[in-house]
Amino acid sequence: MKKIKLSLMITASLLLVFIIVTMFNTLTLQSRQPSPKHVNGSIKEDHAINTLSKAIQFKTVSYQDRSKMDLKEFDSFISFLELSFPMVHEELELEKVNGYALVYKWKGNDSTKLPIGLTSHYDVVPVLEGTEANWEHDPFSGTIAEGKIWGRGTLDDKIGVIGVLEAAEHLLSEGYQPSRDIYLMFGHDEEIGGDKGAAMIVSTLNERGIKFDFVLDEGGAIVENMVPGVNKPVGVVGVSEKGSATAELSIEGSGGHSSQPKDRTNIGRIAGAIAKLEKNQFPADLRGPVEDLFEFVAPEMSFGMKYVFANKFIFEPVIEKILLKQPASAALIRTTIAPTIFHAGEQYNALPEKASAIVNLRLMPGDSLEEVKDFIEKTIDDEDIKVTIEGSEASGVSSIDSWHFKSIQQSAKNVYEEAVIAPYLMFAGSDAKHYDSIAENTYRFLPVQLTSEDLNRMHGTNEHISIENYLKAISFYMEVIIEANKEQ
Ligand SMILES: [Zn+2]
Structure with a gap:
């Protein structure tokens, strides 16, 4: 009886310690959001709205087959910028790489400071053939209706080009003088990889020894109901983007007639290898930018969720399990595999001599191509299957503790007071990766508040932006310029 009483007492006191520690962690979790400051100045709204509307009307469409690109439209777009932003074109130096x-250099008056760069792209993806009629307004009309501007590029990413230029034009009209150099850089082929645009801008600037404190590109937006347990909209600033690689699994061997098959055929072995990879996925780990994301949103969560995230040291396996349930959140915490192409066989009664499959992989920061290949080989455990891999690893991870990130977070907070602004890991590729080599930090953020439906419209049908959001985006770019110029 005494023994039972003693063990009960021990259990009770351990439980009490557990409760005290975990409650302490929850209640002392500090918010990582700055207080919003008053937004500077008011912009010429009519000019801004009409200019984006007109910008949409140029068919600056990118195609994988570059010969299909109508370069006359690109030329006209550049001339249109010159007419629309007279002060920018008078005061800033423009270089066409x-x-x-386009590279605009806005000279600062303190040469001891490193420059910052604001970048976006003015090419857009094509409108899928056969979907034109599904648009409420013609995709290249730039229609202004229902408090919105409609058309291809309103979100991705003419809003970035016109938004940044509107911000610069406005600041110039008020006599603003930056202390550090500011580069406004606009690619014309981001949608097909940026090799002739952003990559060439980077190599040109690199030759001149130009290094940036940070470069800000398009990327995460502010979205409602994005993180469970957070009632406020969450704005995510990409501090890294996942790598993208392609692995080929192939086998060659004797074929033969289908009337006398071997137990293990080439198709069976490649299919078996894929099945093994799907069953034994890359290990999940809540680390890097995703761990940071939860550190930033946890203090803003409802009590239950806050309790879980404040005590990650205990609940991490549970959190990972929950994140693994949905493809979108699973992709945040592990390198993903997606079999996308399968090649084998030509005739119904002949066993193919060759079989191969292509697997698309999205790599977590820190996972090297070599490690990923190793993992695939060990998992499929079939020496006759040859594995080759090519592609790119994840970009570097930019700082979240420096003034660079803080100036972006502060600027977003000034304009979107309600939003929680946090770092995150981007799945999609952007031009930002090209800037990695010449910028200490690269951030990816589109300063607009969207619904998850809007996100689907980005490369889809009925892309549009609300005028309210667009004007806020311009304010954000002004804030970033001002905030970043206060810093060393
Ligand atoms: Zn884009």
Whole structure:
């Protein structure tokens, strides 16, 4: 009886310690959001709205087959910028890299400071053939209706080009003088990889020894109901983007007639290898930018969720399990595999001599191509299957403790007072990766508040932006310029 009483007492006191520690962690969790400051100045709204509307009307469409690109439209777009932003074109130096990628240099008055760069792209994806009629307004009309501007590029990413230029034009009209150099850089082929645009801008600037404190590109937006347990909209600033690689699994061997098959055929072995990879996925780990994301949102969560995230040291396996349930959140915490192409066989009664499959992989920061290949080989455990891999690893991870990130977070907070602004890991590729080599930090953020439906419209049908959001985006770019110029 005494023994039972003693063990009960021990259990009770351990439980009490557990409760005290975990409650302490929850209640002392500090918010990582700055207080919003008053937004500077008011912009010329009519000019801004009409200019974006007109910008949409140029069919600056990118195609994988570059010969299909109508370069006359690109030329006209550049001339249109000159007419629309007279002060920018008078006060800033414009250089056309490779004919179409635009670099505007706004000279600062303190040469001891490193420059910052604001970048976006003015090419857009095509409108899928056969979907034109599904648009409420013609995709290249730039229609202004229902408090919105409609058309391809309103979100991705003419809003970035026109938004940044509107911000600069406005600041110039008020006599604003930056202390550090500011580069406004606009690519013309982001949607097909940026090789002739952003990549060439980077190599040109690199030759001149130009290094940036940070470069800000398009990327995460502010979205409602994005993180469970957070009632406020959450704005995510990409501090890294996942790598993208392709692995080929192939096998060659004797074929033969289908009337006398071997137990293990080439198709069966490649299919078996894929099945093994799907069953034994890359290990999940809540680390890096995703761990940071939860550190930033946890203090803003409802009590239950806050309790879980404040005590990650205990609940991490549970959190990971929950995140693994949905493809979108699973992709945040592990390198993903997606079999996308399968090649084998030509005739119904002949066993193919060759079989191969292509697997698309999205790599977590820190996972090297070599490690990923190793993992695939060990998992499929079939020496006859040859594995080759090519592609790119994840970009570097930019700082979240420096003034660079803080100036972006502060600027977003000034404009979107309600939003929680946090770092995150981007799945999609952007031009930002090209800037990695010449910028200490690269951030990816589109300063607009969207619904998850809007996100689908980005490369889809009925892309549009509300005028309210667009004007806020311009304010954000002004804030970033001002905030970043206060810093060393
Ligand atoms: Zn884009």
